[in-house]
Amino acid sequence: MLALSVVLVSIVLLSGTGLAAVIAGRSDRTALHLATAGSVLACSAGAIAALAALIGGELASLKAAWPLPVGQLHVALDALSSFFLVCVFVVSGLSAVYGAGYLQAYIGKRRLAPALFFFNLLVAAMAALVIARDGILFLAAWEVMSLASYFLVTFENEREEVRRAGMTYLVASQLGVAFLFVLFAVLSRGASTYDFDAFAAAAPAAGLANTCFWLALAGFGTKAGFWPVHIWLPDAHPAAPSHVSALMSGVMIKMGIYGLLRALTFLGPPPAWWGAVVIAIGAVSGVAGVLHALAQHDLKRLLAYHSVENIGIIALGIGVGLLGSSHHNPSIAFLGYAGALLHVLNHGLFKGILFEAAGSVLHATGTRDIESLGGLSRRMPVTAAAFLLGSVAICGLPPLNGFVSEWLIYVGAFRASASLPHAWAVAALAAVPALALIGGLAAACFVKAFGVVFLGEPRSEAASMAHEAGPAMRTSMILGSLLCISIGIWPAAAIRLVAPAATVIGRLPSVPMAAVGPLSAITRLAVLLLALVTLLTLLRRALLRGRSVGTATTWGCGYPGATARMQYTAASFAEPVLEPFAAAIPRRIHQEGPEGYFPAKAHYEQHLGDMAGERFLLPATRRAVEALSRLKVIQQGRLQLYLVYIAVTLVVLLVWQLAGR
């Protein structure tokens, strides 16, 4: 009960300090300090409480009367909630620390109070969402989360692209939530209340469960960013201030995953084809996400597409878990769910670092265009190291945390391939080449991003004048990096965090730790790897001691006049990877090659689209608008006519009511 109280107090503290920031809004500096102190305090307390509840296996619940006609105030903690609370509070706390430094630059230029208020409100709403056990309360928190993030996305609302991104986001959120309204309405008909415990007790019949599954997939998938309903995500995330991008990408989209997992606990034992559907969605989201990321030249947009990719990886894990659940195979179910959950936490951590590092670059150079950066690692060593670490982690490479979660999903898929009936074994095995391809493409993408932004020579004056991020921003990135390293080197501790939550989703009687095998082996491997690196470094140093070590220019094949602009660009780097996939990524290229013996100019321009948007969603929207425009006949603009509509409606309702009696 203590943990739940602390979490509730944290929520109140977050909203309270947010409001206080608005009241103190005359002085931006005071407001910034107030709101940051509040959110850091609340997030630390909340994270510790949630961690304690998770490890101690605490279950707590609080019900209170609610003066509204429907629903009630019912909040509770179980392992699933506690785990997501840990993710929310840790990533939000780090983002708040970063934001304290990042927003300094805006002081005096813009009122900070709204951004501070909505940031704290967003964190409070996510925490409330995760502990809500009543449909109405859940949806209320969901809407507060969506609206608060909308106002954060439109922070720099004088820019047209930001307003447009905000509108896309708002419309997508509201469309998504429409499915959730229907989902909860359907569930509440069976349970005759909106209480989650009742939902879980009254598992719907198979046909209805299938409907609910599709509704949850559409509603929660829109927030999570499943392909093709991810379309708002690459616009909204880059538009927001960087610490908000970190928060939205790191945890807010995971609320979609939380919702989906929570909904699965209401729907009774899953049929196997749900798992296959989720694996297919995961594979498509993952590959499409990483391919679109590879094509981007805007650093934050690139990272936003990687969120689609990582949500795909999480979906692959959930799919493997569902296949295991449906065949009553606890070890496969556990491996899949545990991998997915750990990836939720991991992605929050490394995507937080990456967005923060990208924010520092934007802060220092004023541009997000990869092609005009370069050589930043000399001027921004901490940011560069953080971005490198985040890149290695997001590619799933050992010895960092991304490897551990992807490894769990792989092991689950391989196990499923041998012990499930053949059709479903093949479905699970499909996750393996998908993950492999995603991994290879992600490595290409992050070598591109890291190499072109931080290595080589600066390609513009802005890049050559860059400066290192401030102390608050550096602290946040360093803390996040330390967490990534610890999970990577000590996965046995991390698995203890996700295990209880995975058993809740899979309804497993106990934790099948034998399925995972001794995780100390991964620790051993990581330690060996680091030891070898240290050993070779010392060997190299010993060998070079006393010998001549000179410096020179880079070998340019004998051409002495090379300039920074002749370096390989991000677009050229990505080209051989993208070319075989040309059909999947809409690109418009305008080029004029050099002509004649003494060419004077050449020109190359590339405009990128999104396949889901251009091939599916835009045509569909256009058709929907055409169909709906027929309804315009009833909208004449004459007041008398509208009064008639009202009168007719009233009469119809009256007759219906009377006839009902």
Added chain:
Amino acid sequence: MRNIAVNVALLLGLPPLLLGVINKTKALLAGRNGPPLLQTYLDVWKLLGKGAVYSRTTTWIFRAGPIVSLAAVLSAGLLLPLASNTSPLGFAGDVVAFAYLFGLGRFFTMAAALDTGSSFEGMGASREAAFSAFAEPALFLSLAIVCVPAGSATFSMAFGTLPWATWGVSHPTFLAAALSLFAVLLAENSRIPVDDPNTHLELTMVHEVMVLDHGGPDFAFVLYGSAVKLFVIGALLVHLLVPIPADGGWRGAVLLCGGEIALAVAVGVVESVTARLRLRRVPQFLVGAAVLAAIGLAALYYRGAP
């Protein structure tokens, strides 16, 4: 314990010989005498004794590149059962770690190449990134053929359950795995038809151009690392094709060495009789390998074997 010592000794000592065998095979087929078999050992020794010259553009990433990639391939080698069915570091699920360690090495090699700011090295890194991304599904699908019957992504279990007695009759799927793995081996080790280690024009290089600016001990690490990589992926293929006794012993060591040398000869023959593919064809070659492995996998399920 003895098996593990043999493993480590072979992993550290044998790799440079394989490069010598490949070059000797190519020379003999071309009617030349060729460099001595042990030339790579001499090259590594010579490079370790030299000083170094670094580009002014480079940072610590450039110096870390060869170190991390050598450490990664050595760790991958320690995961693999070599002359027996035990390995120093193997664990349940080590197949995945094996593949991702190569990814780690490659990541740092490519980053080091970009650190020089040279467009040639950037071009090499870009090609390497593309080819390795396409090789990854082929690698995992062919490993899946070996792992599915064992029900576990673990080398010792997978190799322990290979049905030697009926190899040709009941499991032609392994042939698909072996061919697909051979294609991956050629691609990962920058061999013809994917890349030509002997090319002298920067524009046509893939792997070689990424390490143009490395010299001295750094380049010794690069050279030795690429030999280890050939040896380690080769060992995978040897285990698939040759029944290496689970308890190792001298028979295991001899079979592994013989298999590796035969494989090096095969690579040399392929290099002598085929031309290099056009760069745009390489993805098709690798996707072809993945499709071959997928067909093998489908056949495995069709027969109802796992």
